[in-house]
Amino acid sequence: MIHIIPKPTDTPDDNSTGAVIRELERADAPYSILDLGAVDPLDSGLENELVWVCGIRQDGHQFETLNVLSLQNRVINTPESIVFCASKVMTTALLLANGVRTPETAYIQSEAQAREFLLRHGKAVYKPLYGYDGNGIRLVTRPEELGPGPWYLQEYIPNDRDFRVFVLGGEAVGAIARVSDSLMHNIHQGGIGTPVPIDEEMRAIAEASASALGIDYCGVDLLRDREGYTVLEVNGTPNWHCMAAPIPKLLAMYLIENERGMRA
Template sequence: MAGQFIKKHTKAVSKPVYGFDGVGIHLVESEGDLGDPPFYLQEYVPNDRDFRVFVIGDQAVGAIMRVSDHLTHNIHQGGCGSAIDIPKEMAKIAVQAAHCVGVDYGGVDLLAYNGSYVVLEVNGTPNWHCMQAPIPQFLAEYLILQDKQNQ
């Protein structure tokens, strides 16, 4: 099945099921490029940067753009990050993605593609390197508000 997916898309990105910091992510062009399972495959989308949008509740509260000269733009894999303003469409897609997987807080990784954005993944425990927005403060305020509403 993995071979069929790779053949259909020509290139794919292999990711470990339980990954962190961009470790274990690599480009595959044939079934022989796959490592040991378990892993999952994503369609390869050409890019030179990605975006991480931090979502808390129903709001995108901060975002960074990560740039590198290789496949993963993760800060821990040598990418450089900088805070950005969040375009409305980016915010909307990020919030929808977080809701789809049922998280109140998450880092939604996106690629710009064909005039819109493609969701790579939703991280339930994202770090906030390079952020200018005070994510820990926003998260604490959200949790306090949720606690008060549930009493």
């Protein structure tokens, strides 16, 4: 049985969980819906089961419940990898530790250091540490625009688009270019997504990013600069808007294969 934790941001018009459930039903794969809010992880009744986390609320109870469930069950994505992706600092640290290109980044408490970073680059992108869907991201050009710290700052790379690559089981399986006339190209911020082929450089850096975070599947967001692709962030509960690849079917098959592997 595949136990599904639905994405809390699903809507009738944008239902990631439902898209995968439909593929599970076509494959006659048994599943159940798991409400983390109604689970006591110390007495869940789940053991040696597969739990798929389509999405999660950023609250202590859900993270702790997932952590405990992962002790006796196969959880996809693992709580650890979801936490790594949720924290932009941890994502950056793991990418750097594994030699994956990412824009020059600083996580700074000192106002003097933040000012120095900004002055050195001329422009910097401020990102909330635990933000999502592009919310709260802004371009900073003067020290007085920094606001209260601490600050997670990335060098600004001029661009008119970014790329999202969907990686599943270590393999890049789909990609889109997201274009807009603003700083953020995220679909939720008005970006327009178009499927694109996965070139070898894109494949290599996206798959290396997933490996660095030890994650089953993810959305790797890239920019292209003079040297090639560089990783902006990795999303552990990604959407797959506009992708030509049949992501719901691929993801359903991945869950089925993993669940069967547990029974072998």
